[in-house]
Amino acid sequence: MFVDSHCHLSSPELVGRIPEIREAMRAAKVDQALCICTTLDEFERVHQLAVANDGFWCSAGVHPDEEDSREPTVEGLVALTRLDKVVAIGETGLDYYRLAGRDVSEMEWQRERFRVHIRAARASGRPLVIHTRSASADTLRLIQEEEGGEAGGVFHCFTETADVARAALDLGFHISFSGILTFKNASDLREVAAFVPLDRCLIETDSPYLAPMPFRGKVNTPANVPWVARQLADIKSVSVEDVASATSSNFERLFLRSVPRS
Numbered sequence: 541m542f543v544d545s546h547c548h549l550s551s552p553e554l555v556g557r558i559p560e561i562r563e564a565m566r567a568a569k570v571d572q573a574l575c576i577c578t579t580l581d582e583f584e585r586v587h588q589l590a591v592a593n594d595g596f597w598c599s600a601g602v603h604p605d606e607e608d609s610r611e612p613t614v615e616g617l618v619a620l621t622r623l624d625k626v627v628a629i630g631e632t633g634l635d636y637y638r639l640a641g642r643d644v645s646e647m648e649w650q651r652e653r654f655r656v657h658i659r660a661a662r663a664s665g666r667p668l669v670i671h672t673r674s675a676s677a678d679t680l681r682l683i684q685e686e687e688g689g690e691a692g693g694v695f696h697c698f699t700e701t702a703d704v705a706r707a708a709l710d711l712g713f714h715i716s717f718s719g720i721l722t723f724k725n726a727s728d729l730r731e732v733a734a735f736v737p738l739d740r741c742l743i744e745t746d747s748p749y750l751a752p753m754p755f756r757g758k759v760n761t762p763a764n765v766p767w768v769a770r771q772l773a774d775i776k777s778v779s780v781e782d783v784a785s786a787t788s789s790n791f792e793r794l795f796l797r798s799v800p801r802s
């Protein structure tokens with residue numbers, strides 16, 4: 541019924557608990573999850589999770605916060621997308637939140653890495669999983685310059701303004717909401733969610749981070765994604781079943797379009 545469009549199941553908090561997590565997912569009617577890759581060294585572990593578990597998929601990419609990580613190439617990323625169950629490029633994007641005393645002009649390495657991911661997404665026909673923090677203008681500009689709209693994808697864990705959401709939608713992207721949507725102080729974000737059409741919304745946990753209310757501060761798992769769905773249903777005055785079916789079919793349309801049907 542539900543799909544968690546973004547989780548980090550290879551993280552140390554979760555990787556040893558997969559059978560228990562899958563059991564909790566079954567009980568919560570969460571039948572698919574996209575396992576996100578953050579470094580090339582992590583890829584093998586993320587990929588194994590997807591290959592070994594029904595309903596799990598994975599991405600290939602290097603997170604903008606992983607500064608000292610091995611740099612990906614367009615050809616290298618495209619080659620990874622040819623493997624079974626690799627359905628997305630990312631997570632990638634820009635993060636100017638932790639500049640560590642630097643100026644944005646010194647973050648060219650991050651922008652270059654993001655360009656590489658966009659080119660790989662276009663070359664492979666796989667959608668982008670985009671992370672943007674304190675960097676929305678540059679994120680949108682680079683997508684435009686590299687014609688990333690051709691690949692499409694999702695702005696994950698969305699916390700930006702309605703204007704940024706509108707620009708992302710205009711470029712053909714989806715918007716994914718996390719447990720932040722349930723936080724008491726997130727009324728601005730709930731207004732943004734009210735504006736994003738349901739046929740462009742996804743839901744995610746970003747596990748092990750960002751557990752939704754009432755589990756805020758605890759270790760998160762994909763079994764908690766229905767809490768995000770319930771909040772979104774509330775905002776849009778529709779049933780949780782409607783949110784589940786819309787976000788799940790959006791996920792399948794976006795990420796599983798190139799997966800052969802069995």
Ligand SMILES: [Zn+2]
Pocket residue numbers: 631670671696697
């Ligand atoms: Zn992220």
Ligand SMILES: [Zn+2]
Pocket residue numbers: 546548576631746
């Ligand atoms: Zn993430």
